Every structure is written in structure tokens, then in C-alpha cells.
Amino acid sequence: MHIACNxxxxxxxxxxxxxxxxxxxxxxxxxxxxxxGVPEVTPELAAKIKAAIRRQ
Ligand SMILES: [Zn+2]
Structure with a gap:
């Protein structure tokens, strides 16, 4: 799987x-x-990361 921070x-x-x-x-x-400069992955950020992940 792959992610673009963009x-x-x-x-x-x-x-x-x-x-x-x-x-x-x-x-x-x-x-x-x-x-x-993000000290921790908040639940909101985790959700955004999850949504941005491409499973290919
Ligand atoms: Zn970035």
C-alpha cells in the first residue's frame, strides 16, 4: 500500500x-x-491518513 502526504x-x-x-x-x-512538527498522531489525523492510503 501507498500514501502521498500531499x-x-x-x-x-x-x-x-x-x-x-x-x-x-x-x-x-x-x-x-x-x-x-506534529508531536503525535491524533484520532483526526489517523482518520485522514487512513483515508489517504491507497491499497495497491
Ligand atoms: Zn508531509
Whole structure:
């Protein structure tokens, strides 16, 4: 599966892919902390991440 941060944060060029949703969410959380100054994944953010995941 695959995610483009651009779908959560318009203009961001970060993309990631992983075999599981958990792994992908971890990668996005690490990116959000590092590049967007987001200290934790809130339920709202988790929902946005989930909606942006492409299962292909
Ligand atoms: Zn981003």
C-alpha cells in the first residue's frame, strides 16, 4: 500500500509505501513529526491518513 502526504497536507511531496497499514502509518507519523512538527498522531489525523492510503 501507498500514501502521498500531499492528500493530507497539500503541497507536501512526501510519499511512502509499506506492506501493512500499521507500518505505513508509522512512516507517516515519523514524517509528520520530523517535517510538519506534529508531536503525535491524533484520532483526526489517523482518520485522514487512513483515508489517504491507497491499497495497491
Ligand atoms: Zn508531509
Amino acid at each position: 492528500e493530507v497536507v497539500p503541497g507536501c511531496g512526501f510519499t511512502a509505501s509499506a506492506d501493512t497499514e500499521e507500518e505505513l502509518t508509522d512512516k507517516v507519523a515519523a514524517h509528520a513529526a520530523q517535517d510538519h
